[in-house]
Amino acid sequence: MLFSKKSVLIAALSTLATIGYAGSAHAINFTVTTGTTGLNGETNQGAFSEFSSLANTVTVDFNSGQVPSDGFAKYSFVGNGSSSVRADMWAPVGANGEKNDSNYLAVFNGKDVVIQLDDYLNYFGINWGAAHTGNIYSFYNGDSLVASFSTADIDAAGGFALYSPLHPGSNEDGAKLVNSKYYQGNGYVHFYSTSSDDIFNKIVISQVGGGGFETDNHSFHKGTGRFTGFDSKSVPEPSAALGMLAIGGVFLRKRKHRKSVELAS
Template sequence: MFLKKIACLTALSVSAIASFTYAGSAHAIGFTYDPGSYRQASATSEGVFSKNVNEAGYTTFDFNNGQIPGNDRVKYSFSSGSYSSTAYSGQTGIYSDVWAPSGAHAEVNQSNYLAVFQGNDTIIESKGSDAFTYFGFDAGALSGGNTLKFFNGATLIKEFTYDMMNAAASVGASQHGGQKNGFFEFFSQDKSDTFNKIVISQTEGGGFESDNHTFRVTSVPEPSVTIGMLAVGGLFLRKRKNQKLQSAKESA
């Protein structure tokens, strides 16, 4: 369907499961890689999923229905205005698009997936005061220009590049000319690094293919609510202090 970039750096030798932490100023986002799991053991032609895919509290979008993903807590938007012109890449027949992210053992993915092409972004945001504490996706075939950015408001928390992801990946698929695939997970390690926006970009020729996006969303109190809670807490402490002073005077 589309010409795929052929650039590929030599991968570092790593174990099947790798874990890293990338820190930037006061923020740190955990990063793990795994060849991936299947939503159902018998379904190996839809790429791989988070090991949490069937657990409560996690939401997965698999792109299979060809509709813009999202729900009441997660919003997808596209820099070129529409799903079809910016990102979406559908399967029109078995093996019709070999660049779909592969299975854990490099099985061909026959399902629909997301592809972001040069000069375009897919933007994923939490709604309202919610924030993400976890994002995982099946990525591949990895190649130069694949870029993933995490934001808290307008603040860039961390950028992950092709070099970082490719160094961790271990599954090379023959249908991709040996380019790497696998499931990548990004997660908050404390309250300072929750994120509410993820930007998937392709900065060089070709595309950034991904599938089976999985999220964990948490509620973050509005500033006014937090201030109110602090005020109530302060009044309670002041009241307790006054009670202790009064008791001390009565005992004297």
């Protein structure tokens, strides 16, 4: 029997979704993949979401050198510090470990990035890396914390998709010992709601302690219920989602943190 590329892809994502939802009726889950190339096949701008072409999805790539201050997703820097959009060796790598020559968002201790959304989301994806201890994502419904995730949560769920020699590091959260050297983690991390109880309209990106929080190619999906992107009927065409078939391992986290997070005013 012959199977099309899309049939194989649907089967892979259906398995992904089944694992992700198991035992988690009300939670923001996450999945780590290698990501995929840009919509036009770009390989030198970091990894992109496999859901970039899904309807109601908006992607911010920071290639302009600035954060968006208007439109659907409004970014603002809160606090004092050196957080900024920049281009250097610490930019998250591509889906196959390619060097990222484009601008990316770097967040450092003392200066958070707050993303205020004009509508509710049930999915947020980011190219994350080079990973450090103290990288924290917090999701809010208004001013109420829905869930918070750190580098340690990715480690506890199995780790990042790639550990790049372009990002040498030390023994810390998000790093792995490879051939007697520590390399920092990279990958595309997909955060998604499993019910209407866990939708969100504000995201806070923080770095606690030394090191930085480097991300690129943020994808936002509007929705007021469970994210259905992992359902077979919603799977993008193979050209937009081949990265899913290249996953060396699927890492999931089904933990929700109900703790207070202080934001600088």
